[in-house]
Amino acid sequence: MKGRHVLSVLVENRFGELARVVGLFAGRGFNIDSLAVNVTLDPAFSKIVLTTRGNDAIVEQIVKQLRKLIRVKKVVELSDDRAIERELCIVTVQAAGSAARQEVERVVSLTGARVIAFAQTAFTLEASAASQEIDQFLELLRPLGIRDMVRSAPIAIARPGIEVAAESVPPLGGVA
């Protein structure tokens, strides 16, 4: 079973630390499907949200190895039912002629996307949604002709009211 796993890694914001995190995957021959990094409210820390695929035992071992990294403060797995995920998509579509422009307006009102730039024959749209919704959004646009498209890695956060395992609880019953 090769399930999809979303990991949120809180790491000290220092040069070289992202390479250590990524290296754990590369050294074991595992792909990172997506990766997003930015600073947290405390600029001394960054949060990495990454998605990978693998069976539970492999991912458990990777999570332990991540926790073992000297500058990693906290690792949590954000699974589907406990987390909200969003990714950003920016896409430029052909829109020459009024029929095409009407179709763009229809997609915008249907999906909550925004027009962020336009020219005579093209519109650039922005959408922020869960990955599958972005897939659907792109399917709607495909008949118009997609000129260019870029998607960010998904970022994820625990649903309000859901407690993710806090780093103060040491793994496996150890006492600091």
Next chain:
Amino acid sequence: MSSARATALTNGPQPAPASGEPMRGARILLECLLEEGADTIFGYPGGAILHVYDELAKMRGRIRHVLVRHEQGAVHAAEGFARSTGRVGVAMVTSGPGATNTITGLANAYMDSTPIVVISGQVATHLIGNDAFQEADIVGITRPCTKYNYLVRDVHELATIVKEAFYLARSGRPGPVLIDLPKDVSAQSCVFSYPSKVDLPSYKPSTRGHPLQVRRAVELMMKTDKAILYVGGGVVASNGGTELLALAEKLNLPVTPTLMGLGCFPSGHDLCLGMLGMHGTYVANMAMAKADLVVAIGARFDDRVTGKLEEFCKHATIVHVDIDPASVNKNVKVAVPIVGDARSVLEQMLEFIPEAPPPARDEWWSTLRAWQRDFPLSYRRRDDVIMPQALMCMLAEITRGEAICATDVGQHQMWAAQYYPVRHGRSWLTSGGLGTMGYGLPAAMGAAFANPGRTVLLVTGDGSFQMTLQELATCVAENLDLKVVIMNNGCLGMVRQWQELFYSRRYSEVGMSYFPDFVMLAEAYGARGLRATKPEDLRATLEQGFATPGVVVMDVIVSEEENVYPMIPAGAAHYEIVMAPEGDGAPPEPRDLA
């Protein structure tokens, strides 16, 4: 011959700069090492580290530098120093090739959890990334084989980095830390002040085990008749031998040490079953296969120990004590995980044991004793050729098992592990995880520096010895007392054994067509060389060697075709253990497992 030259290169020591005066980074580095009690550096100079060597020349008498002959030797020497003392070993090298030559040693120390700090010079910061002369991205290269590594970008952070590096190397699961020091940073000056404590907000290694889990483990040990303690390098690293002995004796438990755990429980003790694993004793492996409770302490269920995972300890409840949470449930599902330092957890276990007579375990012990009696370690006695096992037995007798015994990697390593009775922790130096041929001589050298007055014995092979034998020059130059025994079978014995057993005797590149004369080679290096070729010469040669002060190389010609038994073939189960063949010594039927 070289004494006049040596004198010309020696300056008198100069006093430390007054406190509050700015110092160069190079000097700050060395003052930091002294603050950490690291007064011995194994190293090799070069361009990028020149400022540090310049300061070193001004500090003679305060800090000792050992000039090795190859940087790999410096790191293994630091490992031998660390393993034999428990202190952090230090190696120092230049940039580029100097740094890349440390990688085998770093990887070795990482696998065997040995606390060392390696300082590498680096090209000046403005040249980094420019393909400068002797530039290598050593921080990038060593990221997967160090516990942590640092690139120092500003002299003001140097003291903090050294403090953290030593703390990281020795705390938690110990390991190697590398500090990459660019040449311009070692030339910059600032006021030196050594931090009193480290601030590592994300690094909080556990030491004490969870009390409820510890209590559960003790209850299981009390009530399970067929129980065994499987103990590894973590007990050595935490100096937990005394507590382990007390636990085993209080609960009347059999003990089997791993290759890395040898010495943490006295070999020859009634409760000791000998080493387990691929070349472990019959009784130890069968006990693991049949036990109802396996308590692993400071051991990591390595594949050379477990064999076939699906068959490993099938009947047993497993308790695992380890300082590294990532080792728990990695290879084997554990019923009672306890994350903590081996000695601390052993102490906690002792507190929970009620004052009562120990469980008798009569049936279990009578089974174990029968296995010991019926399937002891054994080999064919021959009087026409020296048997490697007989050599080990004689070395044990001559040193009374009290030597610090270092080995290289291969058949000789396994015979040393089987037949040399290591009685004390930190008296057994071997490359367990990485299996590094060439580890032995420099590691023994490091131990000899750290333990003057103790006999240091290196058991090596004709293959391994040739990988790092240039350190003989260092040993002679430093007037070390070191006894090297080459178990010379004229081939790469362990590879030959596998080709014999698993590749239908298709021998491929295991016989070197030319060997140097090791006696002449030893003499060329200024050491004493001796040779034994016949069983009747062996005792006299060894006795002469051990009675001769200084570096002695004893070339002992042993049986070429002897194999290491018992053997659990790779990927087989413990109960599939193969014993030495009987009678004329025909090897077992070859099985092509390739």
